[in-house]
Structures are given as C-alpha cells and as structure tokens.
Amino acid sequence: MVNYIDLTIQILVAMGVTALGFAIGMLFNGIARKITARIHNRVGPPIYQGYIDVLKLFTKKTNISHGWIFDFAALFSVAGIALTFLFLPVAGVTLLSGEGDIFLILYLLAIPALGFALGAGASGNPNAAVGIMRALMTMLAYELPLVMVIIAMMVYYDTTSLAVIVQKQANMQWAIFIPVFFIGALVADMALQGMLMEKPFDIPIAPHEIASGPMVEFGGKHLGALMLYKMMGIVVETTLFVDLFLGGGVVLSVSQFGWLAYLVNFIVWFLLILFVFFIALLINAVFPRFRIEQALKFYWKYDAIVGILILIWIFVGVTI
Amino acid sequence: MNHENWSKLARIMSKRSLWMIHFCTGCGAMEMPPVMTSRYDMERFGMHAMATPRQADVFLVTGYLAVKTLKRVVQVYEQMRDPKYVIGFGSCTINGGMYWDSYNTIKDLSKYIPVDVYIAGCMPRPEAIMDSFLKLFDMIDKGEAIGWQKYHKYYDQYKRNQRMAFSYRLDEVKDIKEDDKE
C-alpha cells in the first residue's frame, strides 16, 4: 500500500526544489553578466536580468516553429534538465538520487542535449548543424578526463551512487582534502569549463562565427525554454561538481540540528556552487576561444594524462 | 490579472530586455562599439546584441540603404517576432542624407518598414543613440511604439512600396500601379 500523504509531500518537495533550481539558474545568469561587466569595467545589467529575459521571451506575441520535431527542443531540454536535477543530491537532500547513480546522471544529461540537437537539426539551418557538431565534439572531449576522475572516485569510495559519495564525505571529510582528488578536482574543473560552455570552450555557441550555432532559429518561447535549460544546466553541473568534491555542501547533520541544518546546508550549497561558477566566470572573462580540434587536443592530451595518473594512483592503491 | 495588466507587464518586460540586431549597412557601425563597451555600456538597460533576427526585439538600421540592401532589411524585419521595434539611425534613413540625389538609395525608410524612433545626425554621437534607447523605452511604456502593429495593418501598402523600390524598370512600376487599380 502506497502512503499517499508521503508521496504527495515528496512530489511537492520535488516541485519546490525544481522551482528553486530554475530560480537560482536565472539568478546566476544575472550574476554572471554582472561579474563579467565589472571585469570589463562596465556597470552591467541588474542581477535579476535573467528573470526579465525569460519572462520577456515567454511574453512574445508570435512564435515560429519549423514543425513538430523542432518543438522537441523546447520540450526535451526543459524536461530533461529538470529530471537530471531531481536525481542530484542537493545540499544533502536526496530527492530521487537514491534511485539512480552517477552513470544515470551522465546519461540523463544527454536527454536535453539530444532534444536540443533534434530541434536545432530540424530547423534546417546549416549554422545549427555546425553548432551541434561542435557541441557533440566538445562533449566527447571533456567527458574523457571527467569520467576518469569520476571512476577513480567510484573505486575509492566503492560505490557508484552520488548520494552515498556525499554521505561518505560527511563531517567535513570532503574529497578535495585528499591530495589525489585535489588534483582530480582541478582536472574536473577544466572539464566543467567545457560542460558549462564558458570560454575558452564556448565553441558550440560562437555568436560571431556561426550566429549562435544551434540556437540560430529559436526565438520567443522556444528560446525561453532553451535559456531555462542553459541556466538550470549551470546549477546542475556545478552541483555535480560540489557533490563530488565538496561534500555536497553538507556541513551540519540533519539528525543533530533538525531544520536549522537544512537551512545552513542550503546556504552553504548555494555559496559553493556560486564559488565554482565564479571560477569558471573568471576564466571565461579573460580567455579567447579555442578551435574545436584544439579543445579536443587540450582535453585528450593534458587533462587526460593527469586523469590517467590519478587512475594509476588509485589502481595501485586499491587492494582486493 | 486582467488583460490590460498582463499586456502592461509584457511591455515592462519587453522594455527592460531589448535584444538588438544591428544591420550595419554603412558608416554607422563605427558608433556601436562605444555604446556596447565600457564607455556607455548599454547592457545596464538589459540590452545586448544578438546574432540572428529570430532572437532580436529591436532592429537598428545604421546608415544608408541601397535598394539591394533594402531587400535584406525587409527579409530580416519579417523574420523578427512581434513585438518588434525599429530604430532608424542617421540622416540617411530619414531623407537620404548625403545620398539624397542617388539613383540607387532609398530616401525614406518608413515607407518600407515602420520606424519607431529616428536618430538624426551624420553621424549621431553615442549619446544620441543612448538617448534614442531611452526614448524607445518611454514609448514602449506608454504603448506608443506600435510600428509592428502598423506593419500588420498596412501590410499591402508596405509591400507595394517595397515592390516599387525593388523594380527599377519603369514598365514594372507601371505594372504594379495597374495591379493596384484592379
């Protein structure tokens, strides 16, 4: 017999956390633009600019569509990224993350990307096709060092579940304090730069080369959905990083402190993802753009070699 | 929330986040970098330049328009989504400016697409551009920037003017005029 009251509460919490994720994502957009503007010695937009942009896009009077495959982009990107967020432990709150593991998260992240790619391809614009090609190749490039570090962590912690990894880092035993995973965090942070599509890896969306690439034909509500996807993507990817290396932002145990722990953990989680995103922004603000094969060579040569060293370290260290 | 309030909210959002596509046909492009970068910084109004017309709300036609470029301007304008606004930049868009007697440039942009705000000058200073943005905000707030509605309403006339401009042979112009009589 299913406990309906519990189920309802869980669904409500899930909806609340998803809404919070979208809200933080939109806030991050504004913060990012503000910080970049300050680095450029400009005033910059207000930090709530992200909300205004999304609302404006959803209040456009007319919208165009290139057919039903084109609409997949709007549907799959928002749905997929929200689903991925539900499978992440957020500040120690495990919504659905007990039901899947890191492999599931890595593959769930492909749902919005593939939906986006379908829509962009259906628009028939050659710029979009080139952009998707670049996006997929960037993905191939950064995944190799990323999965090397993640697999090293999986073997070290003897689990593939992200929730358990967060649990094992409780009481401030964060993975980043272990020397090998400190190096791993640096490798993963480089991969994160590609994941967030910040410079020097903003190759897929290069407005000056290929007219913003995959987004070339999207406008109005479609573009609004894609902006939601991109903003939520920042939260999802930085949360993944924080969960892996920074203990998911858990500083107080819930059993000891009750509701206060939830509050403090959420604040710490927010500050940590902001910090991780801030590093990415600083790199973004001062670097030019790589070409696609340069990005591939950077990740597969330098990043991956460090990844292999980490794997060897773990391989020698683990005994059965 | 009733419809009036809703459209008011939409107007406020539209005002605070104008995404711009600039059609750099002539000399006017030189005045845009100071507006975008740290000297004047138009991003503090939530404006920034977009790559394609699908994403853009405001259309900046900078400088003179040859008949050949007018075709592209019309194509870009029709690809933008409502509500959309046009800023005519420089004297050339108002009366042809220094090309007033050229056989190959159009003299009055508002005959072909509806223009919400004009900036006079050759060239207008970046301050004038900023001023035009503020003017456009004001007009959007009051609901006066209705160029896109005019384009729907008088679509046939705009199309007729465009066809007249595109057809450089006199007999074609005659054909168009006879079509209209029927």
Added chain:
Amino acid sequence: MITLTIAIFLLGIIIVGLLNRYPKAAGVIAFFVSLIPFFALLSWSSVMNISLPSYLHFLNFETSWQYNLGPGTLILQITPLGWFFLLLLSSLFPMVILFSISFFRSNAGGFYAAMLLTMLGSFGILLAQDMLTFYIFWEIMSWSILALVIRGGDRKAIVSYLSFGALSAMLILFGFMLLYFKTGTYVFAEMHLDASNLVLAAISLIVSGFAVKGALMPMHVWAPHVYSKSEEPFVAFLSGGLSKLGYFGIMLFMYGVVGFSLLSSWGTFRGVPLFGYTLAVVGAFTAFAGTVLAVMQDDLRKLLAYSSIGQLGYITIGLGIGTPLAITGALFQALNHTFFKAVLFLAAGAVYYRTGKYKISELGGLGYKMPFTFLATLFSIFALAAIPITSGFAAKWLLYEAAIEKKFLFVTPIMLIAGVGAFLYAYKILYGVFLGEPRYDVKEAPLSQLVPMWILVLPLIIFLIFPGWFVDLTAPILQGYGMTAIPHTPFMINTSLAKYNTLAVIFGFIGTLLFAFILYKSKPQERVEHLDNYLAGEPPELYNYNIAMHASSKYYEPFDEVFYPYFKKGAERMWEIILAAGEVFGSGARKIYTGIVGDYSIYILLFFLIMVGWWLLW
C-alpha cells in the same frame, strides 16, 4: 515435432525457391514458415519457468530429440541459454521476412530460400547438445549466409566473407578436435575437462573462431564489406540476429562447457580470470575503435556496420568479466542490440526503398516526409545511445556497474567514451537522413515495412519499464552456471554499488515533460517553411528558392582530422601483412620441392635419422 519442423522448413525452402517469379507469394509462404520457431519457443517456455496460457502454446514441441548417426548421436535439446537466443532470433526473423515482402519487387525466391536455410541452421545451433550437431548446423548457417552475400554481388564482400568464414570454421573445428582428443566424446554434458594447457588452447581457438562471427576486432574485417553491400532485410537479420550466434557460442563454451572455476584455474587478476580479462580488454578496444570508425563513415550502411561492431564489443566486455552482473548486462545488451540494430537497418532499407540513396550526404529532411520511420529510428537511436528513456540504458548500466565492481579502472573510461562517441554517429544518422533541408518529395514507407519496425521497437519499451522481467529471464541461465540472478524487483535492479529504479525515471520524466508541455503550450505558434530561415538576410527568392542548406557532407571533419592518422592503417592492413608474411614463408617452403629424386631421398634419410636420433636420445 522437431523432425516435422525441419521437414516443413526444407519443403518451404524448395517451394519458395521454385516461386522465384512470384515474389509476393514466396514472401507470404516464407513468412508463415518463419513463424514456426516462435511457436516452438512458446511451447518451450517452461524451461525458463514461465507459465504461459495454454492458447499461446497450442503446438507441443518435444524438449529433446536424438538421431543416431554413425560416429555419434545428433542431440537437440532446449536449454535456457538456447531459449534466450532463440527468443531473439525467432522474434526477429518473421519481422524481417514481413519487411522483405514489399521490399523485393522481383527475384526474391532465392532470397527467401537462403534466409529460411539460415534460420534452420540457427535453430539447430541453438538446440545442439553435442559438437557434431553444432558444427553441422553451423556450416549450414555459414554457407547459406554466403549464398545471401553472393546475391549482394560485391566481389570484396564475397571474398572477405568467404576467407574469414573459412578461418572461423577452421578455428572452431580445430578447437573441437582438441576437445574430442582430450575427452573422447562429442556431447557437452559428458565432457570432463581439467586445467591443462590443451584445454586452454582449445577454448582459445573456439572463442576466436566465434569472435569472427561476432565481428570482434581484429576479426571484423569482413563485416563492413558484407553489411554495406548486401540486401537490407538480410543485413538486418545478420547484424541483429546472426552475429549473436557468435556470442552464443562464446557463452556456451566459456561458461557452459569449461565453466568459471576452470577458467579461473589458468590464473586470475583481481578476481577475474585472465582469459576473461583479455577478452574484456579486446572488447573495450573493439567498442572504442568501432565507434570512432563509425563516426567517420558516410555510407549509412557502413556506419551502421561499424556501430554494430562497437556495440557488440560491449557484449564481449560483459562475457569477459563474467560475474552474474556482467553476464546479465551482456545478455541485455545482446537483446537490445538485436532489436535496435534491426530497426535501424530496416529503416535504412525503407529510406532506400523510397529514395534509392544510401549516402548520408545525399539524403536529408525525410523526418517530416516519413514520420513513422523517423520515430522508429529515433527510438532505436535512443536505445543505441543508451538514453534512459529506452531499455538501452539498463544494459550499459549493468556493464558499467560490473566493471566498477571488479575495479576495471582503465576499461570503464573507454566504455564510457565509446558511449559518448555513439551520440556522435547517432546524431549523424538523425541529421543527415531525417532532419535538415527536405530534399526529396517522397511518401511514407509502406505499411508492411512500418509494422515490422514498430513491432521490433516494442521490446525496447517493455524492458525499459520492466527491467526486472529481463533479470527473471537470465535467472535460469545463471543457475546453470552455478550463479544466482542479481537482486531485483520488476521495476528495479539492485547491485552492490547502487540501484536503478525505472519508475523514478519514467514518472520523473513524465512529470517534467508535463511541466515543459505547459510552458510550451502557453503561447500559440505558427509553422514556417524551411526556407524562411536565418540566411544572414539573403532573401531566398533571389536564388529561385534553390539554396543548399544541408551541412551533412564531411559532417565531423575536425574529428576525422584528429583521429584519421591513428586509424589510417586499419585491421585490413594488419591482415595484409600477415598474408604477405605467409606468402614469403610459402614461397620459401616451396623451394624444397626441387623435383629431383635424389633430393627427396635425402629428405627421407634426414627424417629417418632425426626420428632415430630422437628415439635414442629420449
């Protein structure tokens, strides 16, 4: 009843062979004959502890059958492993035949006859209980495939299939001989093997022989040629169904005949037999190299062929690791691959049927013209790329878990990267063929081609929702090897490392999709035609509405530039070197035959002296 089945098959082969001038009639007869293995499968469902309602198995097949032949007895008997692979082949086969009824416009009798013979051979292989029966049916299957390859008419395909088929048969036969030499019996159940090097040699030979059929690198050279130059329905059955027979053979001999404990006695590394470890590493290499080569192809069928090689590499990894988790994953991957790859090849056939093109750079924009073909392809591509909204994910997930559980630190990243590489070529298929600029004004594929595709998509959806049902299927197989099935409920699979709950994924996805749908429906939209597009302001009427916008030619050019130097000297080059070395050795050896009687008498004398010397010394 099995005698009757074989008789009906042979009769059917003769009839459809004679009906060469009436392709539709031959197809319908072949379809009805092809259903028989499926009925046999249903009547044997008690082997897998499945109780079906009685109307589903109205034909009662006996579970074992014997025929006394001079040197030994032919034994056919249903086993859980045979049942599982028969499930794949017998459900795929009628669909492929149904597809071909409208696909072939003429000259189809020979095709149906050879296909039925292939199925008969596979039926025998899956039921065989001794090496003699196994080998006889293996040869029937291999030679009837050759007939079908010859119908394709490409010389390179025929020669490569013939030479690699012969190599495979020789390796298997040699392995069988060694096993018979060691044990003195043909029957699997009566073999008592020990940990001698002879058995190791035998099993190595047999596994490499089967690896040819399973297109494992570097034995894969025949596959791209055959896949890209044969008729579509046959390729669907070859890639989806018949390549699994190689893995059936590997499983049968590695775990059924030799067994896990005996494999471990030849040395283990971190709890995995060295034999299996080697196999897993070769499988990972195959998965990666197959994927990279698939990304570089422009021919749709060649792309699918290399993708097949890559995906089958995953099965090898699973069989190499050999834990219950890994074997479940390998079998799951085999099931998924059967269905999605068959659908992809059939869709390629349907596209060819309508447009007459196979080159990806020449196709485009068929998604709106052939929506049902597109959707079937999309589902199979989700399964291929292991997106968690089809059953493809569960298989890959099980394999990843198995690799992590056994601490395969260097194999797992390669598997994952091959998985990401699968996105690349999957999108190449989707964009190049179905999206982008509409270039062809064609109709949807005929119904008799759509129905098989959609029936083959169904298992991918069923096993997405109920991965536990699949684990139930593997339980009797694993029991036979002294292992227990992995813990599961219908919706959930548990491992020692994590769990995978499909209900959470499905309901989560439906919920979030609903949210996205509400957002999407919040505003009306209008449909524009594809030329109303961002072309940097260029009006299309200036070009008479004739603008090429498809970017699928040399789609992954930067990728090719980076990877081509490493894959330039492929496996074909390796085999050429081996052949050249063989030729040098052969021509050297031929010089012995001088034709002078005096030389020969000296050889005889030398031989005699050596023999005597050996005898005296020992």
